[in-house]
Amino acid sequence: MSNEDGTPRNKPEYTPEENVRNGTGPSQTAVDMANLAEVEDAKLRQQTGKSYSQGQLVRRRFRNHKAAMISAVFLALIFILAFTSIGYAGIPGWWDKDYAAAGAVVNGGNPTLSLVPQWLGGQGIQWGEHPFGQDSTGKDYFALTMRGTQQSLIIALVVGIVSTVIGSVVGSLAGYFRGWIDAVLMRATDLVIVIPLLVLAAVLGQMSSGLGAGILPLALVLGLVTWTSLARLVRGEVLSLREKEFVAAAVAMGAKPGRVILRHLLPNTVGVIVVNATFAIAAAILLETSLSFLGFGVQPPDSSLGLLISQYQNAFTTRPWLFWWPGMFILAIALSVNFIGDGLRDAFDPRQGSRGKKRGIFGFSGRDKALNKTTGSTAGPGGKDVPGQPINGSGLGGLLGGSGIGNP
Amino acid sequence: MSIFGRKKNHNPDEGRSETGTPGTAGAAGSSKAGRPASGTSPATGSLGLVQRHPDRDGRPILSFQDVSVTFNTEFGDVNAVKGVSFDIKPGEVVALVGESGSGKSVTSSTAMGLLPANASVTGTVMLGDREVTALDANGLRKIRGRHAAMVFQEPMTALNPVLTVGDQLTESLNVHGIAYGTEADRRAVELLEMVGIPDAQHRLKQYPHQFSGGQRQRIVIAMAISCSPEVIIADEPTTALDVTVQAEILELLRSLKDQLNTGILLITHNMGVVADMADRVCVMLRGELVESGEVHQVMQNPQHPYTERLLGSVPRLGAELTVSEPDTVTASQTTAVYAIEAQGLCIEYDHRGKKNRVVHDIDFTVAPGEILGLVGESGSGKSTIAKSVLGLLPVASGSLKIHGSDLTRLAGKEARALRKRIGVVFQDPAASLDPRFPIGDVITEPMVIHNVGNRQTRMERAYELLDAVKLPRSVVNRFPHELSGGQRQRISIARALTLDPEVLIADEPTSALDVSVQAAVLDMFAELQSRYEFACLFVSHDLAVVDMLAHRVLVLKDGRQVEQGPTQEVLHHPTQEYTKRLLSAAPVPDPDEQLTKRTERRQLLESLGERPY
Incomplete structure (x- = not known):
């Protein structure tokens, strides 16, 4: 559970070497070293380093996750490429060709993009006139692919927001109130789950395309059918969190249900929510692709990656680029979103991850690595600065305590 | 494999029965002859099921010599135990006392080789005549349960909820090749009777959740003594239990120890339990042994300021803190209401x-x-x-x-x-x-x-x-x-x-x-x-x-x-x-006082027609 990663249960009250290692002078001598409570307090007073919230620790761990960071950068590049190249909603981009305008097919529609430099026997690095080639009616395939990528990214964003909001609201209400509210909400969820997702999305997608206005209705509809798994996860998480004493304390203070859910429960489930949202996004992109491929999603003359693949599936052997370019963009987007989800999961719950060469004894290595990192950064290049040290010390303690070797 | 293991395990037993008391020698002999399946009275060990261990002529059964444990973590080494030495003799209870993070559990884990892979141990731990610290994984497996056994803190988590109590009791008998099948079941019944669980034959087929917390801890103890270990390491055995149950479990441990002459390493933070059980006390602070000695000496005349403070912090009946006097609510005061x-x-x-x-x-x-x-x-x-x-x-x-x-x-x-x-x-x-x-x-x-x-x-x-x-x-x-x-x-x-x-x-x-x-x-x-x-x-x-x-x-x-x-x-x-029962069960951190309390409790329970454990 994400909320516990920073709170080792048996945090040892002090680490043996710390006092020696910190070389703290006068404040230490006044403390009776035989009194645990005093030692603890003295340690706390010494802690002058910046303290890190759970969120900051998570961000730090995420930044240490290489695959996720590379994916995030990659996704950002795809995003920028897709939206700046052909422009969006009337704003022109730097690519001069329109995805809907047909033209004369040049050189059999072969891609002009070349990445092999001349000194290696290629044609040099150049975009050319039609970098991704042209389709049979002479439309610029780069523009088409960019349009499709835009659609996929919009879908990703809208579905991510809609399904996450619905899922967490339904899940947290059901989990917090239980009783008949839980019964009603969860049966509704079951109802959505039992209908095959693709069929439901196809029917609703078809209906939404009658509304016009581009891709947004379709995205909303996809969001409306993909929130179910998140709702169940959040409900489970809330069910266990609501039994915790801090929730009982808030209720006993007189907090209203809204406050308990928004301020105490949801922030503590944010790990589950964020991680699940990224995977839902990846799934939604693929769902849109499947729908468009089947002809229920985006309709021509507009374009989407799935639609492009479906339109040119017969050209796979003769003009493979018509298949490969949209296919690769689908793959790239879905993969990077998945990697980001992976990184987020590891960041929120360092105990669950499988990587990490040396995982400490039982677990808090992720947190400690992050803490260690901060120690390094606050200490500067010399690494001799004092403020970071106590954090480092408590990190050591966390490790020991987490192992269950520290006694209760 | 099992034959080999058996052979190896039997040799020390035979040696033991020669030097042991005549009674146990006879018992060991009958065990080889294939004993009759009649229900001989339990808790006497006359079946040779769990023998009384020899005294070893004053030599310790478990001895720690300058043991240090270092955990190798990502940002350097953590020195959890720094050179601890003490001995446990057969039939002796040594209490290892300290607060969180003092390294007492780490110390005891070295005796069974239960430390995680990133721990490095220096010094020697001798279990009988074996050097535990020099054993490989296979050797450690052979001593675990057979020569040293553990009693854990939380009986619910120490028992597997999906296996019957009988299965769990016979497991270590099977593992160590001591008994199989109906023979193992029969022994399991005897073990349960030994630890005071009535109707054992029947209850063997029950699952842990069908027992109360105290009974579960008895079962854990039964598992620990099943292979007749020379040493029992009890890691906070009563911390999760109520005081009255705690008193019963301590009585049980004491009577088993007296019967079997087992050495007990008792790890606890409860000074009352120490006063109740221990013969000798070792006080640990930050990985160091700050004081050790005979229980009366340590608890009544502590030398180290930490021990003194630790004993002084224990809440005692009769001590008082200053709190404000309450307003009295009487019928005459019409304005005052009860909170x-x-x-x-x-x-x-x-x-x-x-x-x-x-x-x-x-x-x-x-x-x-x-x-x-x-x-x-x-x-x-x-x-x-x-x-x-x-x-x-x-x-x-x-x-x-x-x-x-x-x-x-x-x-x-x-x-x-x-x-x-x-x-x-x-x-x-x-x-x-x-x-x-x-x-x-x-x-x-x-x-x-x-x-x-x-x-x-x-x-x-x-x-x-x-x-x-x-x-x-x-x-x-x-x-x-x-x-x-x-x-x-x-x-x-x-x-x-x-x-x-x-x-x-x-x-x-x-x-x-x-x-x-x-x-x-x-x-x-x-x-x-x-x-x-x-x-x-x-x-x-x-x-x-x-x-x-x-x-x-x-x-x-x-x-x-x-x-x-x-x-x-x-x-x-x-x-x-x-x-009265609650009060008599709560242990006090003074061995003499606790002894009188224990006697009083026994009398109280006897007067009520109950047995103390």
């Missing part, structure tokens, strides 16, 4: 439409400024009552009034206004603060909820309270995971006092803390109570803590009231048998 008033209070849990009544017909009152101690064992309903006073549980029947108004019958705004006047401190310092709130937000949350003050006045109040609980003001920006258990509990108390409540509910506020930290928190609690003069419902299982703080005590058993009255009367001159 809490319960009449015929019944509370039910709803299990899928089935009502389960856990609190029956309780009457009590708490006057303003008075501390009422709610005492009882687990399942007595004391926390349930606290929850219902907080309005977290509905009252099934009877009335529960706070300052004259019934919290459970009030709706919305009025209930919220009433809750403003109640503060709460929970047991688990790890769970009672929201991990995502910085300490400042935690303390000011009640003010935010009830819309009191603005940002600045709230912060001022937070600083004031941090001063009151003696924590530096800078912690407002820290997060709960950066504080220790005792500090978190003080933050909990500060939060409870934010709105100057007239009633404070404290649900076992110190039972998760180390003894010296507990002493500090209790001192602070008493000081705050005399300063803010709140009425308090203090729930605890520790009679000594309640005796120190409470003006009046209510003793509960199975959701029913046993005894109620001023602390002096109830805890020092109890009239009810149950209260």
Whole structure:
């Protein structure tokens, strides 16, 4: 559970070497070293380093996750490429060709993009006139692919927001109130789950395309059918969190249900929510692709990656680029979103991850690595600065305590 | 493999029976001859099932020589144990005492080779004539269970919930090739009878959840002695148990030890248990052995200041903390009302439409400024009552009034206004603060909820309270995971006092803390109570803590009231048998006093026609 990663249960009250290692002078001598409570307090007073919230620790761990960071950068590049190249909603981009305008097919529609430099026997690095080639009616395939990528990214964003909001609201209400509210909400969820997702999305997608206005209705509809798994996860998480004493304390203070859910429960489930949202996004992109491929999603003359693949599936052997370019963009987007989800999961719950060469004894290595990192950064290049040290010390303690070797 | 293992295991046994007492030699002989399957009286070891171990002529059975343990972590080495040496002789109980992080469990783990892979051990641990620290994984497997066994803290997690008790008992017999099939089952029955579980034949087929906590711990002990180990390592064996059950388990361990001449390494933080069980005591502090010696010497005349302080922190019956005197509520004072008033209070849990009544017909009152101690064992309903006073549980029947108004019958705004006047401190310092709130937000949350003050006045109040609980003001920006258990509990108390409540509910506020930290928190609690003069419902299982703080005590058993009255009367001159039993079971940190207490308890139980374990 994400909320516990920073709170080792048996945090040892002090680490043996710390006092020696910190070389703290006068404040230490006044403390009776035989009194645990005093030692603890003295340690706390010494802690002058910046303290890190759970969120900051998570961000730090995420930044240490290489695959996720590379994916995030990659996704950002795809995003920028897709939206700046052909422009969006009337704003022109730097690519001069329109995805809907047909033209004369040049050189059999072969891609002009070349990445092999001349000194290696290629044609040099150049975009050319039609970098991704042209389709049979002479439309610029780069523009088409960019349009499709835009659609996929919009879908990703809208579905991510809609399904996450619905899922967490339904899940947290059901989990917090239980009783008949839980019964009603969860049966509704079951109802959505039992209908095959693709069929439901196809029917609703078809209906939404009658509304016009581009891709947004379709995205909303996809969001409306993909929130179910998140709702169940959040409900489970809330069910266990609501039994915790801090929730009982808030209720006993007189907090209203809204406050308990928004301020105490949801922030503590944010790990589950964020991680699940990224995977839902990846799934939604693929769902849109499947729908468009089947002809229920985006309709021509507009374009989407799935639609492009479906339109040119017969050209796979003769003009493979018509298949490969949209296919690769689908793959790239879905993969990077998945990697980001992976990184987020590891960041929120360092105990669950499988990587990490040396995982400490039982677990808090992720947190400690992050803490260690901060120690390094606050200490500067010399690494001799004092403020970071106590954090480092408590990190050591966390490790020991987490192992269950520290006694209760 | 198993034949080989058997052979290896048998050799030392034979050697042992030669040097051992004639009785055990005969027993070992009969075991080879294939003993008759008749039900010979258990607990005598006459079947050779669990033999009495020889005395080894004063040589220790388990000996630690300059043992150091270092954990190799990512950012350097942590020196958890620094050169510890002590011995355990057969039939001797050595208590390893210390607070969290003192390295006592790590030390004991070296005896079984149970440390994780990143630990490096220097020094030697000798188990009998074997050097444990030099054994490989295979060798360690052979000594585990067979020559040294462990009794764990939490019997529910030490037993596998999906296997029957019988399966688990026969497992180690099978593993060590001692007995198989019906023979193993028969031994399992004998073991259960030895540890005092009646109707053992029948109960062998039951699962752990069908036993009570104390019985589960007996089963764990039965498993530990099943292969007749020379040494038992008991890691906090009674910490998870109620006092009366604790006393029974300690009696059982003592009688088994006397029968089998086993050496026991007892790891505990409870000084009362030490006084009750131990022959010798080793006190650990930060990985070092600061004091060791005979139990009377260490506990009555401690040399090291740490031991002294540790013993001084143990709450004792009869000790007192200064708390404010309560306002008396009498019929003549028409203006005064009770802070809490319960009449015929019944509370039910709803299990899928089935009502389960856990609190029956309780009457009590708490006057303003008075501390009422709610005492009882687990399942007595004391926390349930606290929850219902907080309005977290509905009252099934009877009335529960706070300052004259019934919290459970009030709706919305009025209930919220009433809750403003109640503060709460929970047991688990790890769970009672929201991990995502910085300490400042935690303390000011009640003010935010009830819309009191603005940002600045709230912060001022937070600083004031941090001063009151003696924590530096800078912690407002820290997060709960950066504080220790005792500090978190003080933050909990500060939060409870934010709105100057007239009633404070404290649900076992110190039972998760180390003894010296507990002493500090209790001192602070008493000081705050005399300063803010709140009425308090203090729930605890520790009679000594309640005796120190409470003006009046209510003793509960199975959701029913046993005894109620001023602390002096109830805890020092109890009239009810149950209260006497509770008092006699609570161990005191003085071996002589504890011995008289133990004898008294035996007499009490004998007079009631029960056996002490």
